[in-house]
Amino acid sequence: MDYVLTKNFNVPEAYRIDVYERTGGYQSLKRLFTMKPVDVIEEVKSSGLRGRGGAGFSAGLKWSFIPKDGKKNVYLCVNADESEPGTFKDRSLLELDPHRLVEGVIIAAYAIGAKTAYIYIRGEFDLPHTRIKAAVAEAYQKGYLGESILQSGFGLNLYVHRGAGAYICGEETGLIESLEGKRGYPRIKPPFPAIQGLFQSPTIVNNVETLSVLPYILMVGANAYRAIGTEKSTGTKLFSVSGPVQRPGVYEVPMGTPLRHFLQEQAGGMLPGKVLKAVIPGGSSMPVLNAQEVEEVNLDYESMASKGSMLGSGGVIVIPEDYCMVKALANLGRFYAHESCGQCSPCREGTGWAAKVLARLEAGKGEAGDIDLLLDIGRKMTGATICVLADSLAMPMASFIKKFRPEFEEHLTLKKCPKG
Amino acid sequence: MAEFSEISKKEIEEILNHYPTKQAALLPVLWVAQEQFGWISEGVMDLVAQTLDISPAHVYGVVTFYTMYYRKPVGRCHIQVCRTLPCALMGAESILEHLEKKLGIKEGETTPDGQFTLSTVECLASCGTAPMLRLNEEYRENLTPEKIDQLLAALK
Numbered sequence A: 001m002d003y004v005l006t007k008n009f010n011v012p013e014a015y016r017i018d019v020y021e022r023t024g025g026y027q028s029l030k031r032l033f034t035m036k037p038v039d040v041i042e043e044v045k046s047s048g049l050r051g052r053g054g055a056g057f058s059a060g061l062k063w064s065f066i067p068k069d070g071k072k073n074v075y076l077c078v079n080a081d082e083s084e085p086g087t088f089k090d091r092s093l094l095e096l097d098p099h100r101l102v103e104g105v106i107i108a109a110y111a112i113g114a115k116t117a118y119i120y121i122r123g124e125f126d127l128p129h130t131r132i133k134a135a136v137a138e139a140y141q142k143g144y145l146g147e148s149i150l151q152s153g154f155g156l157n158l159y160v161h162r163g164a165g166a167y168i169c170g171e172e173t174g175l176i177e178s179l180e181g182k183r184g185y186p187r188i189k190p191p192f193p194a195i196q197g198l199f200q201s202p203t204i205v206n207n208v209e210t211l212s213v214l215p216y217i218l219m220v221g222a223n224a225y226r227a228i229g230t231e232k233s234t235g236t237k238l239f240s241v242s243g244p245v246q247r248p249g250v251y252e253v254p255m256g257t258p259l260r261h262f263l264q265e266q267a268g269g270m271l272p273g274k275v276l277k278a279v280i281p282g283g284s285s286m287p288v289l290n291a292q293e294v295e296e297v298n299l300d301y302e303s304m305a306s307k308g309s310m311l312g313s314g315g316v317i318v319i320p321e322d323y324c325m326v327k328a329l330a331n332l333g334r335f336y337a338h339e340s341c342g343q344c345s346p347c348r349e350g351t352g353w354a355a356k357v358l359a360r361l362e363a364g365k366g367e368a369g370d371i372d373l374l375l376d377i378g379r380k381m382t383g384a385t386i387c388v389l390a391d392s393l394a395m396p397m398a399s400f401i402k403k404f405r406p407e408f409e410e411h412l413t414l415k416k417c418p419k420g
Numbered sequence B: 001m002a003e004f005s006e007i008s009k010k011e012i013e014e015i016l017n018h019y020p021t022k023q024a025a026l027l028p029v030l031w032v033a034q035e036q037f038g039w040i041s042e043g044v045m046d047l048v049a050q051t052l053d054i055s056p057a058h059v060y061g062v063v064t065f066y067t068m069y070y071r072k073p074v075g076r077c078h079i080q081v082c083r084t085l086p087c088a089l090m091g092a093e094s095i096l097e098h099l100e101k102k103l104g105i106k107e108g109e110t111t112p113d114g115q116f117t118l119s120t121v122e123c124l125a126s127c128g129t130a131p132m133l134r135l136n137e138e139y140r141e142n143l144t145p146e147k148i149d150q151l152l153a154a155l156k
Helices: A017-022 A028-032 A037-047 A059-064 A089-096 A098-112 A126-141 A172-179 A208-220 A222-226 A259-265 A291-296 A301-306 A325-339 A345-362 A370-381 A389-414 B006-016 B023-037 B042-052 B056-065 B085-089 B092-103 B145-155
Strands: A075-080 A116-121 A157-162 A203-207 A236-242 A249-254 A276-280 A315-320 B077-082 B116-121 B133-135 B138-140
Touching (some): A017 A098, A028 A098, A037 A059, A037 A098, A037 A222, A059 A098, A075 A098, A089 A126, A089 A208, A089 A236, A098 A116, A098 A126, A098 A203, A098 A208, A126 A157, A172 A203, A208 A222, A236 A259, A259 A276, A259 A291, A259 A315, A276 A291, A276 A389, A325 A345, A325 B085, A345 A370, A345 A389, A370 A389, B042 B056, B077 B092, B085 B092, B092 B116
Parallel strands (some): A075 A116, A075 A203, A116 A157
Antiparallel strands (some): A236 A249, A276 A315, B077 B133, B133 B138
């Protein structure tokens, strides 16, 4: 299999432009500027590439929503605000191969007609920030950015914008608000950003991984990309695996790889003495899978959906038998309560309330009816808010309780955590 | 009233070139301010508001929304321990306890000599190298109590 995203991960100093160029970097631009923007969009559509930030929406289709009338400036925003617990793939791309992202940004900007692009990078990313800023500066120096790139007549300005610590800015309209110098409050949609986004102008927000795939698609063509993966989940995807496994880390595998195979081959199996109990497959917002489901599911959008979960961001969190599921969920409850932006009552109150009930349950101070109360809070939070942060707690909550209810009940009857 | 240094003023001028509105430069300008002053006092918020022609109330709203703008001074070594699930699975709790014991302060506190501030933070996207912490602007990963001892010894 061709590695699309990680082929430079073991090349020393691939973050330097001369090294990147030696590996074939920026070669896709030659083909790019012989194509019409609309043909680039068609090629990416036909590749089947789906947004790698979590939602899995067709990247080419999203681009095609940008109005073609040219009346307003068009903006491209790179979502490098990687904050979904369990997800650390974009950090690797930014640290180890930042020029691949810059090349992808040029391709996307050309396709949608953006002359300005911003990379919104999370504030805590120190080394990734240093690397991507240096990469952008190098790209300007070599004429890959700025006026008339490679004498094509197409110009692009790219600027790195640093966030300041807020999970919600990974939501695309929260990101846009933050870039405008405001609190990262997600916007009501419609209008979608493609019509009215940054500075009231047509805007596309794409994830780091999505953009980093583009040079490959331009080089080999949509059909070759489609040939990897499954029919509806094409290509490869980065998965970041954490928890007590032998080799936690970031791995690129074809879509459709069986999860059990991935956990064995890439992650190297469990640490000695640890037994797998559950896996959250796509970042902490996704419904949890039990050990039986882990055996049966593949790493693609459709297979995950058939087990009632989602591929999300590809953050695979492995939970061992000796870790309390109530404690795990209470941790997530606290996370979402902390990160709720506070705009919508069902989310602000719901996540806070759920976190409190989970904390008391875990401490053995739960009250009769607490488990059903949690399910009820979850139902009332779902689909009731501007963005999906509330759902992002409701989904794991419902699945944790459904699949591991005896552990929750034990905390009520024993009045303490059986795992101490 | 607080004033920006000549270096900060130059940086701000450069930043403003990249945005069509002054307000959009708010987050980067707050970073410049924090770099110069160490933390964001109400006086600094007023200065930023004046510099960008926006209301102090707006600046206050933004500063209080984001966790990385300090609203009080922090120690020279700011230790931020990740406590979110992937780190928790790998023993983040015991790392925090060990740090609290060694430093003699609780999470959220600063040592009397101003050397250390200890905080907990949510997921820093370093889940494959858990448990971990961020020391000022650097990640320290795959932590054990022994590694913490070595780290603290080097910082004292």
